[in-house]
Amino acid sequence: MWILLPLIGAIAYGLAELTWAQQLGLGALPMAIVLGMVVGNLFTPTWSTSSEKLINFSKKRLLRIGIILFGSHLTLQQLVQVGWQAAVLDLVVICSVLSLGYWLGVRVLGMSREVTILTSVGSAVCGAAAILATEPVLKAKQQEVCVAVATVVVFGTLALFCYPLIYHLTDLSSASFGIYIGSTVHEVAQAVAAGQAIDADAMNSALITKLMRVMMLAPVVVVIGWLYQRAQIETDGGPSASIPWPWFVFGFIAMVTLNSLVELPAALRQGLQVSAQLALTLAMTALGLQTRFSALRQAGAKPLILSALLFVLLLGGGLLVHQLLY
Structure with a gap:
């Protein structure tokens, strides 16, 4: 396992760098969970005690470390570049998708709260990274996380083929359409791929708007944890099991703040970003191996x-709100 886990993670990371994967917006995280599941199901290994410890360390500790380091991708200055309208658009998208998703999943479809929330937050915020960040506060099962990630991969990839068609049906400039892409696409990698399908201006505004959504991950996780605990109490009729406070979210905020206030050396910033991606990739691989x-x-x-x-x-x-704001 000490070789298998990093090997699968490295393969996933390498595959995500290939041209065809970038064109489909398939990042290292969904690649890792798919490869992990394939290996885990083909060989159905019996893990040793040390292997179990490594897997659990990857799913928990490395996950939190990766989320904290992920803040190195972001700066507060990026918020200014696309204007207040983009922030409002992102906020409306996140709130509407989370609230409607919860109502549809729990009330209409009769799904569990955990799967509903994970599926909704993956669509609302930033795909697999948001699902991973939300999992600890829900104490969700690994198969619930994998189900949610699978839906993000399917519909996030499908969206890549829809954006160019929608663009030709609107009279929006490419930069303005990029803001629409960034506020509605699932993954960061998919924002880049969808923007590139239009032009460079669309890609830049899509990426910045998407990163703005990623910045909202921290308050979203805190609010979800609080609301989830309230729902547990109301359903069970008494005090529920304590929900772990997501301290790693504040580490994420601290990293964003540091990256905004201090001009980090380019090599250090790149190292932090690569470390974040590797940590999250290994966490996804560990989840896949046990699913x-x-x-x-x-x-x-x-x-x-x-x-x-x-x-x-x-x-x-998202397109309707975009038209109203712009």
Whole structure:
């Protein structure tokens, strides 16, 4: 396992750098969980005690370290570049997708709160990274995380083929359309890929707007943890099990603040960003290795239905709000 885990992570990281993967917006995180699941299900190994410890360390400690270091991608100055309208658009998208997603998943489709929240937050904020950041406050099962990540991969990839078609049906400039892409696409890698399909201006504004959504991850995780605990108390009729306070989220905020106030050397910043990606990739690999396809089949079609509805809301509702603001 000491060789297998980093080997799978390195392969996923390398595959994500290939041209075809970048064109499809497939980053290292979804690659890692897919490869981990394939290996784990093909060989169904029995892990030794030390291997179990390594997997648990990757799923928990490395996950939190990766989220903290992920803040090195972001600066507060990026908020200014696309204007207040982009911030409002991102906020409306996040709030509407999370609230409607919860209502549809729990009330209409009868899904568990955990799968519903993970699926919704992946669509609302920043895909697999948001799902990983939310998992600790929900104490979600690994198959629930994998189901949510799978929906992000499916509909995030599908969106890449929709944006060029939508662009030709609107009279928006490429830079303005890039803001629409950044406020509605699932993953950061997908924002780059979708923007590149239009032009350089679209890619730049898409990436900045998407990173602005990523900055909102910290308050979203805190609020979700608080609301989830309240829902537990109301449902169970008494005090629920304590929800772990997401201290790593404040580390994420501190990293963003540091990156905004201090001009870090380029080599150091790049090292932090690569370290963040590697840590999250290993966390995803560990999740995949312990996830069985049978557990995913038990989830049924409901998560895909929910994600499809949120996909329509992102593309249609996001464009409508964009038109109103711009």
